[in-house]
Amino acid sequence: MIETALLISTIILVLLTFVGLYRAVVGPTVEDRIVAINMISTKVTTIIVMIALLFHQKFFVDVAIVYALLGFITTIGLAKLLMKGKLGK
Amino acid sequence: MIVIDIIIILFLISGLFFFFVGVVGLLRMPNVFARMHATTKCDTMGAGLVFSALIMWQGFTFISANILLILVFVWITNPTAAHAIAKTAYQRMEAELLDEAGDE
Numbered sequence: 001m002i003e004t005a006l007l008i009s010t011i012i013l014v015l016l017t018f019v020g021l022y023r024a025v026v027g028p029t030v031e032d033r034i035v036a037i038n039m040i041s042t043k044v045t046t047i048i049v050m051i052a053l054l055f056h057q058k059f060f061v062d063v064a065i066v067y068a069l070l071g072f073i074t075t076i077g078l079a080k081l082l083m084k085g086k087l088g089k
Numbered sequence: 090m091i092v093i094d095i096i097i098i099l100f101l102i103s104g105l106f107f108f109f110v111g112v113v114g115l116l117r118m119p120n121v122f123a124r125m126h127a128t129t130k131c132d133t134m135g136a137g138l139v140f141s142a143l144i145m146w147q148g149f150t151f152i153s154a155n156i157l158l159i160l161v162f163v164w165i166t167n168p169t170a171a172h173a174i175a176k177t178a179y180q181r182m183e184a185e186l187l188d189e190a191g192d193e
């Protein structure tokens with residue numbers, strides 16, 4: 001019962017991710033796109049963990065940890081690049 | 090076991106509801122700060138509820154400890170990222186307003 005519910009929620013999350021991609025493509029300012037990409041990265045982390053538990057591939061959880069770290073570094077780097085005009089000192 | 094199953098499915102549905110609200114806010118809100126207000130709530134509550142449901146389903150194992158690690162990491166990093174984006178957006182908006190005022 002729970003596995004069916006998990007499968008349905010994963011499919012709904014994938015659809016929601018594609019809907020959120022609209023703002024990343026269209027968004028009028030650069031910050032809109034960064035906000036959308038940040039949200040998509042959190043959603044993809046959740047989807048990876050759900051797929052790891054659904055298909056009993058335990059090492060996918062480690063992939064999710066790395067993906068969350070990567071999304072955070074991307075967001076911080078882009079925000080700093082926009083604010084200062086350059087990365088570094 | 091039936092009670093814990095119902096609680097897990099309830100948590101999953103609540104998490105999906107928060108993700109849905111975040112996407113709707115991202116699409117319909119008027120400017121950057123309002124959109125950020127919607128999406129950060131979706132990240133915190135949605136990911137928290139869904140991961141809590143998965144931890145309850147797995148029980149006390151190594152995998153659930155890993156999921157708890159991801160959950161704590163998301164809860165620490167998402168407000169930090171939102172703060173950085175908001176600071177950048179505010180400074181750029183202020184600079185544009187000052188430029189327009191200087192032209193006139």
